[in-house]
Structures are given as C-alpha cells and as structure tokens.
Amino acid sequence: MGEREYDASSYVPPAEVGEMELVHPKTFIGKYIWSQDAKVIAIQYVITATSIGLVALVLSLLMRLQLGFPNSLTLIDPSSYLQYVTMHGMIMVIYLLTALFLGGFGNYLIPLMCGARDMAFPYLNMLSYWVYLVSVLLLVVGFFLPGGSTGAGWTLYPPQAINPGTPGVDGGIILMLVSLAAFIIGFTMGGLNYVVTVLQARTRGMTLMRLPLTVWGIFMATVMALLAFPALLVAALMMLLDRLLGTSFFMPGMLSMGELSSHEGGSPLLFQHLFWFFGHPEVYIVALPAFGIVSDLIATHARKNIFGYRMMVWAIIIIGALSFVVWAHHMYVSGMNPYFGFLFATTTLVIAVPTAIKVYNWVLTLWRGNIHFTVPMLFAIGFLFTFVNGGLSGLFLGNVTVDVPLSDTYFVVGHFHMVMAVAPILVIFGAIYHWYPKVTGRMLNDTLGKIHFWVTFLGTYAIYYPMHFIGLEGVPRRYYAYGETTFISDSVQALNAGITIAAFIVAIAQVLFLFNLVWSYFRGRESGPNPWQANTLEWQTPHTPPRHGNFGEELPAVYRWPYDYSVPGAKHDFIPQNVPPEEVEYEESSKSGGRA
C-alpha cells in the first residue's frame, strides 16, 4: 500500500442546522407541474432544454444541407441561413448546455450528493424554471414573427445586429434580447440556490473536500455564471435601448443603405468587451460541470480513486478565476489596442496549465484501473479525446499571430465545436446513461447505447476534423454560398458534402438515443438502488427513484471522501461515503494488513 490520498474518520459532528421545511403537495399539479422538488424541477429543465436543443439540431442539419449540397432546398435562402446560424449557436450554448448542466444536473445532483433534502430555497427554484420556460417560449415566438428571428450571429455584434438589412431586425432581435434577459433572471434565481445549497446545506460530515467533483464543477460554474451573466444582461439592455429608443451606446454614426443613420458616436467595441466578458466564462460554465461529471464517471467505472483530488478541486477554482481575464482573445481582429492581444494571449496560455493538470489526472486515474467499458465510461473516454483535440487547436487560436489569419474561418468552427460542443455533449450523454437508473429505476439499453456512442463519437470526428482543413484554406464561416472563389480549392465542396452526410448519420443516432430513453423507461431492466456500485450519496437513498426529501427518515452522515474504490484489503471494491470505518468489511486473509 503506497501513500494515497485518504480521508475517513469515524467522528461525525452534530447537525448545525435544524431539519428543512418541506412543502409536501397533495395534488398532481403540485407534485409534477408547480413542483418545488429539485428533482422534478431538474427533469422539467432537462425536458425543456432537450426539446429546444432538438430544434437547434434540426437547424444545424439545414445549414449542413445548404453547405454540402448547395441550393438543393429552396426553403433555405441567404437570410434564413443566417437565422439558422444564429439560433443554432444561441440555443446550443445558452438554452441547452447551460440550462441542462446547471438547471438539469445541478438541480438533480446537488441536493442528493450534498446530502440535503432539497435546495435551500425550493420556491425560488420553482420560479427559476418557469422564468426559464418563458425565455425559451420568447425565443420560439421569434421564429414566427414577420421577418423571422434574428440573423446577427450568436454574438449579436452591433452595428449589424440592429441595422436594417440584417434578418429579423424588426422583431427577432428584440425578442432575442428580451429572452436573454429573462434567461438571466431565471438563472440567477436558480444559481443562488445551487451556491447556497453547496455552501450552507451539506449533511453532517460533508466537508467541501469530501464533495464529489461533480458538485465542485457545477458549483464553480454557477459562481462564474452569477458573475458573468451580468455583463450580458447589461449588453442586452443597452442594445435593446439602441434598437427601441434610438440611443447610441453601441451604434456609431454610419451610412446605412445610402442614408445617414440616426445613431451617433457609440462604441461597437464596448459591446464586444461586454459580450465576451460574459462569453468566455460561458465556455467554462459549460466545461466545468463536464469536467466534474467526467471525473466521477471515470473514477466509478475504472474502480479507482480519482488521481489528485485536491489538485482537481484547485484546478477547477483556478480555471474559474482565470477565465475572467482571457475574454479579449476572442477580439484579436476587432481593432482593439494591440498590446491587449499580448496580455490576453498570455493569460489564455496560462489557463492551459490547470486544464492540462486535469487531463493528466483523468488519464492517471485510468492508468492501471479496473476499467469497465460501460456506456458511461465509453462516453467519458470519448470526452477525453475530443477535449484534448479541441484544446490543442485552442493553443493555435490563443496566439495572436496564428489567430489573425484563422479568425472567422472553419478552423474556429472546428475548434469550438470540438472543445465546447461535442466534449460537453458527450459528457451529458455519459451522465444520462450513468444517472438514468437513479432517476427512473431502470437501466438504459446497453446495445443501443453502444451503437449511439460509436456513431456519435466517430461521426464527430468525421464532421469536425475536415473543418480544420477547410479553415486552413481560409474558408470563412457563416457564409451561405461561396460562389466563384479562387483561393478555395474544388475539393472543399467534396469535404463539405461528406461532412453533411456524417452530420445526418449522427443525427439519426440521436433519434436512437431518444428512442432508448422512452423505451427503457417502460421496458428497461430493473436497476436496483446502486447498479454501478458507486460511492456518492445519491446511490445510497432508501428509495429509487428518490422520493421528495431524498433520504427518508434520517439524513445520511458522511464518514469519508467519495472515491474509496478498490481499497486494498476491503471485501468490496467500493465503500460508500456513509459507511463508517468500523463497519467496513475486510477480507479474512488481509485483515491484519488492513487499516486500523
């Protein structure tokens, strides 16, 4: 037995806070619609986010159709193409990924993993979901307005976002901005809940350094979101005034369609700074929960303690802090002071250090582990590949001199889809396969899951790898058609067609996944309370799925960290967090060799 990180003690301090007040509803509506139970709210979040995410998926397919087989569908004209680009990006980043990780997984897992009966403020939590739903509905209404939704690109850069000629400038952009503001208000309500629950409502024995990394990732992402979303709110309000009242925060005086605009003296660069002050942390708001969840998936399915737990926690905190000082690396070509570029390139490369620590620790956790190739594990390993790939192309783009020629090309599209679209989505899939048994009491179908994984994982590479090459040729993104362009070689069209075919195959695999979700709910194998033999508290609930209040009569007490897998000498290869040291069973032969 070498020196290992180990934290267990038989002493558990007495409870500091009294029992939580729970409102137990009697009616169906109280239980499932206006629910204050974090688990039900989580499922509401997941269903809403997935539904709007499917819309964004269809939009991406329409875009691919136009790029791979130009003008094959008359429905897609240049302005609707721009609208697809915009809405696809906006929905995927904010309304799907942010809402799913924080609203979905955050709501379900934080109270269970911390050993709380519910979130600290259940009523506020319920409001959070309903405001989120309103923001999604506002977004959807935008599609049906005359002129359609906005086509300004998901970054909504002024002046073009509110200039005549951009699709959706009459109504779409207004609804977009209002919807964003609503999303931020709703998220703030939820986010306050997550933070307070993690900080103040843990069960006896649960120190911060005994929290599963999933909770750490979601917690830090929430803190970041609470500090980053204000910048987006301010930018949205200012742009709303520019559009509705004719103010000039962001709008310079300019000639538009042969006429002098009524705006004067605003600063478009100010918007970019505000937007990216939100936008860059947003990348990590999506990535950190994925980091946390994947750590737990890898440790559980490799039956081995996570390598360097403390380092993992500090890396999460440091990444969170650093991500607030890198935003202008999205703006190297914006015309800002060139010295900024140097500063932000440096901070950007510094952030690679804690990120690399995390990647090494995941790999070292796998090293000589007892790896079970279950579906969640496959997705977790898939994440490692796509994340490292996307991270490496990030090193290219973080350097000013390399970034300038690559700006706004398909290289950028390939990079960020690899690192912040596919990588977190793979973790979401893995997490769904992992926790579905706890949510429903039934296992997802394994064969369908493996098909889903391989098609998605390989399809990802088929889609995004070629984009890097296309981008190196200088093909700009967000273009409807390329026409006669000398610097683009003919083979690009062939690659584009291939990407489109791959995209459709991957999309079909997602239909398979949805089918699996529904089918397994009724016909899946019964899972029992702890099918993966995991240590964290959510697997130790008396009921599966857990009832309102989570833990029955008495809250569990926590005696150890969550990664006691394959402890030498122990009879089982896992020791749940709520098992006191004196109740751990040891193998007869090695009893003397076990720990005191």
Place this chain on the structure above:
Amino acid sequence: MVNSTPRGPTQKSGWQGLVSDLASDQRAFKNVPWGKAMMWIFLLSDIFIFACFLVGYMTVRISTTEPWPDASEVFALHIGSRNVPLLLIAIMTFILISSSGTMALAVKFGYEKNRRATATLLILTALLGASFVGMQAFEWTKLIGEGVRPWGNPWGAAQFGASFFLITGFHGTHVSIGVIFLIIMSIKVLRGSLETGRPGFLTGRKGRYEMVETLGLYWHFVDLVWVFIFAFFYLW
C-alpha cells in the same frame, strides 16, 4: 496512514486556516442563515451589473467626440434668481443615506423583538426611499422638459441622456423594489408573523426576524451603489 482529520479548534494558521475553515463540515459560513448567504451572493452578482453599467457609461463618455454636458449646470436648481448646482441631488443623497440609518435601527430593534419600533422604522425607511424615488421622478421631468432625451439633448453628446436615464432608472427600480419589500416586511412585523412563524403568502415558509436583516443588506447595497452613481454622474 489513516489521516484522522483534526477536529475542534483549527490547527492551521494563515491562508491554510482560512481555507480549512471555509471547507469545514456542513456550512462554509458558520451562523449565517441561508437567506443572508443568498443575499450576499445576489449582491455580488448585482455589483457586477452596476459595474458593467458604469464601465459602459465611462467608455461611451470617453469615446464620444461630442462635448459632454456640464453636470453643475445641467443638474442645477433655479432658485430665486440664481442657479444652485447639485442642490436637488444633495438632498436626494442625504435622504437615501439617512434611510440606511433608519434601516440599521430597524434591524437592531428586530433582533430585540421590539415589534412596534421595528415596524415604525421600516415604514420610515420606506417613506424616505419613496421620497427619493419621487425626487428622482421630479428630476427626470425637469430634464425631459429641458429637452433631454435618451437619443439626444440640447447641450452635447447623445450618450448623456442615454446613460443617465438607463443607469439612474435601473437604480431607481432597485429602490422602488426595496420600498415594496419594506412595506411587505413592515406588515409582516406588525402582524407578528415573524414571531409566530406564520407561513409566507407565496412561499408557504415561516418568517423570522433574520429576514429584516437580509432586507437591510439589500437596502444598504442600494444606497452604496448610489454613492458611486452620484460620484460618476454628478461630480465628474
């Protein structure tokens, strides 16, 4: 090899002690009720909103090529035959700062379970807050009457009106929301809901006197933000 975590008084000092205190069992901040912790975190988020507003204002003020209207003339009150600069705003600021004092007293009497004094002071705070908003409305009316609009004004850069109405409006909304909650809280105190633990109208959860302090945090924050807005708009 077993690292039996030390219990009882913290044995580490300096930064390590701070970290292990924060990371300790059940609660990071001991003896801080959930509502109060939530309010502090919310205010942190709100600070970022106001900071972004003020940074945006500074940016447009610096980058515009038009001259910026002179604050001591624009915000002057015409009394008798002379212009008194910043008179109205001085009164408004005085009132708002005073209301922080009455709020602090309300919190004190709340913890002493002195129902009448708490309610009286809460209502007084609400009145001071409402008169602040009233004077702000007067100031807006005066400026609008002189031709200031979000998209332009007679004296110079259009961004003056835009950022003035946006930021003071956003702050005024904060004050108004605070006034509404002060009134609700004073009704709760008067009815004795905070002593009997009567369930709230919407949330269905019991009230406690700590709620007065939580509301107080919000109110002090709104006052503090005003100091910054005052400095950046009226003194710059």
